[in-house]
Structures are given as structure tokens and as C-alpha cells.
Amino acid sequence: MEKRRHRINLFDIIVFAVIIIIAVSGYKYLHREKNVNTSKLRYTIELTDNPEGFSKNIHEGDKITDNVKNYYMGQVVSVKAEPCKKLVNDTVDGAIKESVCEGKETDIVTLEANVTDDGTNFRVNGYYTVKAGLEVAVKGNGYAGRGYVLTVER
Amino acid sequence: MKLIDDKGKLFGVANVVDALIVLIVVVIAAGTVYKFKFMDKTSKGAAMQPVTYTVKVEKIRNYVFGNVKEGDILYDKTSGNDIGKITKVTSEPATDYIPMPDGTFKKVNVENRINVYFTVEAQAVVSDSGRFVNKTYELLAGSQKKFMTKYFECDGTIYSIDK
Numbered sequence: 189m190e191k192r193r194h195r196i197n198l199f200d201i202i203v204f205a206v207i208i209i210i211a212v213s214g215y216k217y218l219h220r221e222k223n224v225n226t227s228k229l230r231y232t233i234e235l236t237d238n239p240e241g242f243s244k245n246i247h248e249g250d251k252i253t254d255n256v257k258n259y260y261m262g263q264v265v266s267v268k269a270e271p272c273k274k275l276v277n278d279t280v281d282g283a284i285k286e287s288v289c290e291g292k293e294t295d296i297v298t299l300e301a302n303v304t305d306d307g308t309n310f311r312v313n314g315y316y317t318v319k320a321g322l323e324v325a326v327k328g329n330g331y332a333g334r335g336y337v338l339t340v341e342r
Numbered sequence: 343m344k345l346i347d348d349k350g351k352l353f354g355v356a357n358v359v360d361a362l363i364v365l366i367v368v369v370i371a372a373g374t375v376y377k378f379k380f381m382d383k384t385s386k387g388a389a390m391q392p393v394t395y396t397v398k399v400e401k402i403r404n405y406v407f408g409n410v411k412e413g414d415i416l417y418d419k420t421s422g423n424d425i426g427k428i429t430k431v432t433s434e435p436a437t438d439y440i441p442m443p444d445g446t447f448k449k450v451n452v453e454n455r456i457n458v459y460f461t462v463e464a465q466a467v468v469s470d471s472g473r474f475v476n477k478t479y480e481l482l483a484g485s486q487k488k489f490m491t492k493y494f495e496c497d498g499t500i501y502s503i504d505k
Contacts, residue, residue, distance in 0.1 A: 199364065202363065203360075277441075283440075319492075319494055320405065321409075339405055340409060
């Protein structure tokens with residue numbers, strides 16, 4: 189039986205051309221040049237709703253990681269315990285007040301890390317994005333906590 | 343003549359799959375040309391003009407003043423697009439409504455919380471269908487969005503748009 193030879197037609201050429209264009213565009217997009225600077229950044233996080241005395245678990249030099257994605261977040265520079273306060277409705281006087289939660293504390297932790305700066309975001313080691321207002325779930329050596337990024341030093 | 347013959351060719355000319363691929367390529371090309379040549383807001387010829395709008399962020403702590411400065415670039419968090427430059431930051435004591443024992447709602451101050459207003463200047467296409475910052479981000483007063491700068495992120499509302 190005669191073997192049928194495959195002849196390349198116009199449509200095959202169009203398909204190849206489209207695939208090549210997509211591949212080249214994809215490669216160029218993924219390897220586009222970005223100006224990324226590296227620097228040292230200090231930022232402060234608060235860990236709320238902790239039991240009184242919790243700050244004794246956190247030590248200067250501790251390495252902190254994100255407890256969700258396991259990204260490195262930085263090294264502890266300082267820690268300070270403050271009263272834990274929550275907003276409550278005072279329907280007697282007609283006000284919304286901050287009230288101290290007895291037996292609980294908020295820990296203010298300052299972290300330092302090497303970050304990349306692409307002009308829009310600071311990322312610790314190129315991964316963990318640091319912005320004030322972001323919710324955080326962190327873990328250190330033998331402890332964990334939740335809260336927010338409070339400030340990013342300029 | 344059959345629509346698709348015994349060899350699977352459309353009108354005896356082209357393979358059905360090949361014809362579909364050509365059709366898809368033509369549709370994509372036509373869509374691209376339409377978007378960038380003929381659509382008012384995205385065409386290269388669309389004139390941009392300065393717009394000023396205000397973003398309101400409610401009930402936040404005064405840490406914000408350390409994190410947001412005049413001159414910072416504001417981005418839409420969802421797309422990551424630049425949506426203007428912050429030119430002014432103002433604040434007022436935050437308020438909210440609480441239910442009172444007599445069955446009424448009372449507007450009260452929230453202790454240690456502020457409402458912050460960012461005045462933002464940007465370039466936008468202004469047309470009958472709206473204002474589009476950098477041709478893509480539609481400004482709608484009252485819309486709730488996620489905003490960010492290099493240092494800060496928040497949920498806020500587009501409070502007002504100046505004409």
C-alpha cells in the first residue's frame with residue numbers, strides 16, 4: 189500500500205505562525221526587564237488579642253514568617269506590649285469608645301528585612317509584600333499571632 | 343454541493359478545523375483593531391485631560407499619616423494600575439450610627455478613629471459614557487474599591503469627582 193505523504197498547506201502555516209507569535213510574546217512578557225532595587229526596610233506590625241505576658245515569647249533577633257504562605261517576613265528589632273483595646277457601643281452616653289480588654293495585650297513588633305522595590309511594592313526577599321493596613325498571620329520560634337501591618341518606614 | 347464532504351472539507355475547499363482556526367484569528371484581530379482604533383475611551387487618538395477626584399477611607403487610626411504622603415502614586419489594587427497622584431490628605435473625626443435603647447439610631451463620634459480624604463489628580467478620557475483614568479479605570483462616585491500606594495493599602499470609596 190502506498191504511504192500517503194503529508195503536504196504542508198496554507199492553514200498549517202497560519203497555525204504555526206500563530207503558535208510562534210504567542211510563544212514569542214509570552215516569552216517577552218515573562219522576561220520583560222523590571223527595575224528592581226534592593227534595600228533594608230523596617231516596618232511595624234501589631235499582634236492583637238494576645239494573653240497578658242505574651243510579649244515575653246518574642247525576642248529581638250527572632251525570625252518571623254508568614255503563617256499562611258510560609259514566606260520569610262523579617263527579623264524582630266523590638267517588641268512592646270500595649271493594652272488590648274476594642275471599640276464598643278456605649279448606648280448610655282451615646283458614643284463609640286475604645287475599651288481595654290482585661291487580661292489581654294496587643295504586641296507591637298518592629299521587623300527589619302531586605303526587600304526588593306519595584307516602584308509599586310516592597311517584597312521581603314522578593315516574595316512577601318509589605319504594606320500598612322495588610323492583615324498578617326505570623327509565626328516565630330514557638331509562637332504565632334494575628335494582626336495588621338501598622339507602619340512602613342520611609 | 344455538501345456543506346462538509348466525505349474528506350471533512352468545508353465546501354470541498356478547506357478542512358473544518360483549519361477554517362475554525364482562521365475564523366478565530368480573524369475575530370481576535372478584528373476585536374483588537376476595534377478596541378484600539380475605534381473605541382472612544384481606548385483609541386490612541388482619545389484626548390486625555392486632567393481630572394481631580396476624592397477618595398474617602400473611613401474609621402481608620404491615625405497611623406495613616408505616617409503611611410500616606412502627598413505625592414504618592416495611588417494604584418487600583420485589583421488591576422495594579424496607576425490611577426493618579428495624591429495631592430492632598432485631610433481628615434475628620436470618624437462617626438457612625440448606634441442603636442439607642444429608645445429604638446432610635448444616633449450619630450456618634452468613634453474614639454481614636456478618623457475618616458481620611460485623599461485628593462487625587464489624574465489624566466482621564468472624558469466622554470459621554472464617563473471618565474476613564476488612563477483610558478481604563480472608570481471613575482464612579484460612590485463606588486467602593488481597594489486602593490494601594492507603595493506603602494499602604496485600604497478599602498475606600500470614590501467620594502466625589504470634580505468637573
